Amino acid sequence: MIRTANGDLIVRLAHKRREVAAAQALRYQVFYREMGAAADLRTKLWRRDVDRFDPACDHLLVIDRARRKMPPMISGQVVGTCRLMRRSVADRRGGFYSESEFDLAPLLAHPGECLELGRSCVDPDYRARAVIDHLWSGIAEYVQAHGIGLMFGCASLPGTRPDELAPVLSYLHQHHLAPPHCRPRALPGRHVEMRRLPPEKVDTGAAWAALPPLLKGYLWLGAAVGDGAVVDHQFNTTDVCVVLPTERVTARYFQRYFSRLEAREAA
């Protein structure tokens, strides 16, 4: 269904077990090898990041078809991935991944379909705009196809010491806090205060520059963050909950990509 081509990069959903495994292998490379998440034996043995939500989720892949042609295996060609979970799927599976860290009740009170984004990562050799753009265009098409009104997910900041992340957390809370009617809250036992610095002490420009690219992408699209951060020791990160009503997205990426899509279809 989702198939956007641009040169050798294509974005589409994983259809086969092998393709999901390739996405999990990329996640392992990024989360465990690069960012230092703590791997259990099973993860080390297979070199894949697998969790219990994977079988239920859709996996969006950015594939570079020109990469490692011999042998022509999908495993070396997945250069970006992200995991998509719809509410209708989550209900059957006993909840969203983010519910282990955040209270999503305000979001889920909204009627209609919503989508959790998670486990997004890009191969270190492909950290340019193009891959993230492809991921977003895939997400945009998915959102359109399933009539999704609201997206959310955990975005990770590297490191588990909130004080070292104080400028970034304070900046996010100050400038990007979600309105109360759709503001998730970190679970009481895991809540880490984001307001760590007084407003006048936050250097906005420096804080923005310090944000990870994926979170920047979210915010640039008009996303907001929930209240409170959560430290994830296993993944060696500090997570914030990001909320993104899709009508905001339509205004930017969607427009850009759909105009491109329409142009191609018209041609």
Place this chain on the structure above:
Amino acid sequence: MHDRLLAGWRALTLTLWTAGLLLPALLVWRPCPNYCIRVARLWCRGCCAIVGLKVTRIGRPAAVAPTLFVANHVSYLDVIVLGSVLDAAFVAKSEVASWPLIGLLSRLGRTLFVQRRTLQSARQCDTLAARLRAGASLVLFAEGTSTDGARVRPFKSALFGVLDPPDLAAAVTIQPVTIAYTRFRGGLAIEHALRACYAWYGDMALAPHLWSALGLPGAEVELRFHDPVAGRDFASRKALAGHAERQVADGLAALRRAA
């Protein structure tokens, strides 16, 4: 740890591979026994590939026949590992002959069966000796049992009794071989509790162990071929067993250090 789909797929391909080679092997079994060992070697190579065992050879297997290869024993997988690089028949305990399918396959691979308790009995040695005199090489797991692969058990000197006749002591080359399952495909070292993933010892049940081994990523297996020696250079079979054991144990220690 265990991937059931992968295990199922491998079990299926193993079955097909075995079935496919069974007919040719049965056909050449009687008329041309030596050709049978070639088929067995091909079968072993295929099995290694299917199970995901990557075999690395260090040193060179003795090219002269007859050679008695003396190895340590870690798992039933040793048979396909050694069988994939050696044109030699195995010496196995007699129970194996009665195991369904495995008994048939071992016979097709020209395996010699011995009763462990009464190895010194003249008749047993005669079968082995006859095979060696005919110029065929043999593989002997000299510990007399399998281990977890962390160390080598004392070699049973009684098993070397086959070399007692002077003509065999002069004719047969003896080569100690170390076999070590060092790491999983992908790099995780096979150490401590993980040894039982591929090592099969004690009173482990075969079928569940095979099923779980099939569902693992695969392993790198290292075969260290030590310098061949001649039987007549040793004063007694004890001295020969002791020498082979030291070589194999030192080889294992070196492979474990390198891993």
